[in-house]
Amino acid sequence: MFGDKLIVKKKNMYYDRTISSSFANLISPGGELRWLFNFVKSREDLDFLIGKNNSVEWISVYRGLTRILSIRPGYNSQTIKIIGDKKYSSLISGLYGVKNTNDNFLEDIKSLIKIIPSEINLNRYYENKKEGFFQNELSRIYGINSREDSAFVIIDKEAVVGYEDTVEKNSLFGTIQSKYKNLQKRISDIDEVRYGAHLEKKAMGNEVDFIGLDREGNILLIEYKHGTNTSGIYLSPLQIGLYNDIFTSFPFDELKRSVLSMLRQKQDINLINPLWSSASIKSIIPVLIISEYNYKSSAQEKFTEIMKICKAQEGPGFLSNLRTFNYTQANGLNKW
Numbered sequence: 312m313f314g315d316k317l318i319v320k321k322k323n324m325y326y327d328r329t330i331s332s333s334f335a336n337l338i339s340p341g342g343e344l345r346w347l348f349n350f351v352k353s354r355e356d357l358d359f360l361i362g363k364n365n366s367v368e369w370i371s372v373y374r375g376l377t378r379i380l381s382i383r384p385g386y387n388s389q390t391i392k393i394i395g396d397k398k399y400s401s402l403i404s405g406l407y408g409v410k411n412t413n414d415n416f417l418e419d420i421k422s423l424i425k426i427i428p429s430e431i432n433l434n435r436y437y438e439n440k441k442e443g444f445f446q447n448e449l450s451r452i453y454g455i456n457s458r459e460d461s462a463f464v465i466i467d468k469e470a471v472v473g474y475e476d477t478v479e480k481n482s483l484f485g486t487i488q489s490k491y492k493n494l495q496k497r498i499s500d501i502d503e504v505r506y507g508a509h510l511e512k513k514a515m516g517n518e519v520d521f522i523g524l525d526r527e528g529n530i531l532l533i534e535y536k537h538g539t540n541t542s543g544i545y546l547s548p549l550q551i552g553l554y555n556d557i558f559t560s561f562p563f564d565e566l567k568r569s570v571l572s573m574l575r576q577k578q579d580i581n582l583i584n585p586l587w588s589s590a591s592i593k594s595i596i597p598v599l600i601i602s603e604y605n606y607k608s609s610a611q612e613k614f615t616e617i618m619k620i621c622k623a624q625e626g627p628g629f630l631s632n633l634r635t636f637n638y639t640q641a642n643g644l645n646k647w
Contacts, residue, residue: 321514325473327569328362343412353542375436375443442537445602463525469486470519487556528590538604545613555597567592604637
């Protein structure tokens with residue numbers, strides 16, 4: 312039955328988004344939903360995210376930044392449940408709800424995708440060719456369209472470390488977050504005109520845009536920014552530092568096991584090239600990827616200044632192994 316791996320573990324932190332084999336089989340070669348895999352792969356604007364938390368598992372289809380549908384296990388092994396945000400279910404209501412695993416809902420998906428570009432409150436997630444467009448493109452290049460010789464592959468996106476309960480989250484994540492709130496305030500105090508006022512009031516999430524693995528065996532914590540997001544770029548050391556602190560505080564052997572488990576599963580499904588391989592996992596590397604950066608922007612100069620402020624506060628080792636890249640469709644990834 313679905314969910315055969317969904318065991319709630321009593322521990323402070325957890326991270327493993329490997330879904331149960333019975334559920335994964337639906338979109339694996341020969342599976343009843345393999346047609347959905349083939350359709351998503353054929354569309355440049357679509358991508359998958361498979362995963363689980365301590366209570367539910369999912370196979371989701373994304374268009375840019377938004378999840379247009381999410382498949383969850385049904386009441387038995389012959390059924391599934393398709394859920395989606397109201398902004399999508401209101402457009403094609405027949406797509407969502409309980410279905411049999413052998414149902415084909417391709418035409419409903421096609422109808423939904425045809426409508427989205429004309430919806431002003433929805434098309435900004437992909438049609439404006441900014442964050443959603445490039446996140447989707449990067450996810451596909453290093454995921455479902457990855458090659459045997461790809462420099463790295465994307466193992467997960469919107470990745471989060473889970474906590475046993477709210478008390479543990481407040482204790483573990485809250486402690487790390489408070490450090491970066493203090494850094495935000497310090498940066499504002501130094502020059503609120505140049506960097507922004509009351510930065511400590513800006514929300515700091517705990518979702519890493521991408522978790523990657525490179526051929527040298529480095530787990531990559533990838534933060535993505537579009538080149539037009541000037542403040543997002545120069546303040547990114549705060550976000551990246553927070554993510555780096557979270558994942559480096561996680562038991563490394565367990566993180567390695569989880570990443571390898573997710574890699575194997577995605578290769579079995581063909582969400583990552585089955586022939587791709589890396590050296591043994593050895594370290595965690597924070598990464599910033601910017602798409603279409605305008606080198607006339609002040610973001611790079613301010614980024615350097617923010618890094619100096621953080622190093623002065625936290626020590627010279629702060630994000631000392633950070634890698635930065637600019638991505639364009641014409642030239643791919645190059646050092647920023």
